[in-house]
Amino acid sequence: MKSIVIGSGFGGIAAALRLKSKGHDVTLIEKHPDLGGRARVFKKGGFIFDAGPTVITAPFLIEELFSLFDKNYNDYINLTPLDVWYRFVFEDKSYIDYNGDERTMTKQIAEFSSDDVSGYKELVSFSKKIFDKGFSELSDVPFNKPQFMMKQVPALLKLKSYKSVYALVSSFIKNEKLRRVFSMHPLLVGGNPFTTTSIYGLIMYLEKEWGIHYSIGGTGNIINALEKLMIEEGIDILKATEVDELMVQNRKVVGVRCKDGECLNADNVVCNADPPSVYNKMLKNHTKGPFFKLKMARMEYSMGLFVYYFGTKKKYENVQHHTIKFGKKYKEHLEDIFSNHKLNHDISYYLHRPTATDETMAPKGHDCFYVLVPVPNNRSNINWQSEGEKFKKLVIEKMQEHLLPDLKNNIVEDFYLTPDYFENELNTQYGSGFSIQPKFTQSAYFRFHNKSEVFDGLYFVGAGTHPGAGIPGVLSSAKVLDKIL
DSSP, rough: OEEEEESHHHHHHHHHHHHHHOEEEEEEEEEESSSSSOOOOOEEEEEEEOOOOOOOOOTHHHHHHTTTOOOOOOOOOOOEOOOOOOOEEOOSOOOEEOSHHHHHHHHHHHHOOOHHHHHHHHHHHHHHHHHHHIIIIISSOOSSSSHHHHHHHHHHHHHHTTTTTEEEEEEEEOOOOHHHHOOGGGGGTTOTTSSSSSGHHHHHHHHHHHHHHHETTTHHHHHHHHHHHHHHTTTTTEOOOOOEEEEEETTEEEEEEEESSSSEOOSSEEEEEEEEHHIITHHHHHTOHHEEEEHHHOOOOEEEEEEEEEEEOOOOSOOOSEEOOOOSSSSSHHHHHHOOOOOOOOOEEEEGGGTOOOOGGSTOOOEEEEEEEEEOOGGGOOOHHHHHHHHHHHHHHHHHHHSSSSTTTEEEEEEEOOOHHHHHHHGGGGOOSSOOOOOGGGGGGGSSSSSSSSSEEEEETTTTTTTTTSHHHHHHHHHHHHHHH
């Protein structure tokens, strides 16, 4: 059986490997000259910058891909657990070092609010219940039929899925700073904590179950290892090849037409590309039906991302591997991003410093960073050509004020990406960083289906389909594919 996979993010690579292990003749097609999608690597001036995902959890999902071919992933990659998962820094410069040691966690929580120690323990216990249902039971199960979704409703209601993550956390935690810490996880997959279904509270326990890891050499080294595995197993990889159109006969996708005019036939086409891009661009000449058009029209998309990559000649030894800095306001800032579609100078951001763990990511004596700032997606009509440099200046000033003293005078290499990059290079709808938002009405059956609800022979993996964004999510989407193809 011939299968084509479009896109080489984690979801696409995992899909290619899983299909190959089942005996398919697999061709992987990637638009760019390098693999990885959001997990591409940029190199500049001796610095190595992971483009996107840097928080590695549930490493068994990566290990499984090697085990399919009786290979040991330790022979390919080197994952090391982090002691401090995130440092959460507040505007008054107080902070919490979030980690897997419950003794130190409860001690830190008590320093902020002794009344919330018992609530924290109850929250962890409840998040395990969500994890057991939402991840262990349902993350790799297809939601292509409404009857199956309906069967899950009683359990989901019992788990308070009608609440937002922030509302769920607030029912256990009273201190506002702690509420921010324990409700921030939806932002890792493109959601607003005030509107994302509480089912995504499972991410909290997911991290506690397996910890947070770093791949020595960067996340790009995982992509390199998986590429090596694909080559060893005979998967045909076409780089710098962009698919222009899906070929359809009698409502069945039968192959792809590339921009250079080459046509490739297939029994199945699996898209790691963003589903709206596939339906709107690659299938633009084919009717979708009124109900599916309505589904497409009602979708709400994740925030955009402003990502600033920079290297410094100074080493900032006191900065952790992962830092999340909260601005003065939380809900108001998120409303500006998701609802009002406007930039806010009171930014919150995620700062990645891989050289805290791995000195090979920068020249000797230097530090390597990227800072990720949630911003409105391109429905905002923000002109990033004119706003990009101004926003970069703001981000530098904020980091210099709170985390990186004298930063301006120590930057030796830098560049940035805006939602325009995500829209034009990664083909995401409105330049969203994580495809559709993880609301309850856009989760499971209500997401884009792993098996197309419109065309036979068409399948989806990645952030826009079930179960959702994040490395565990997109790798699990390939496991769903495994069960339906």
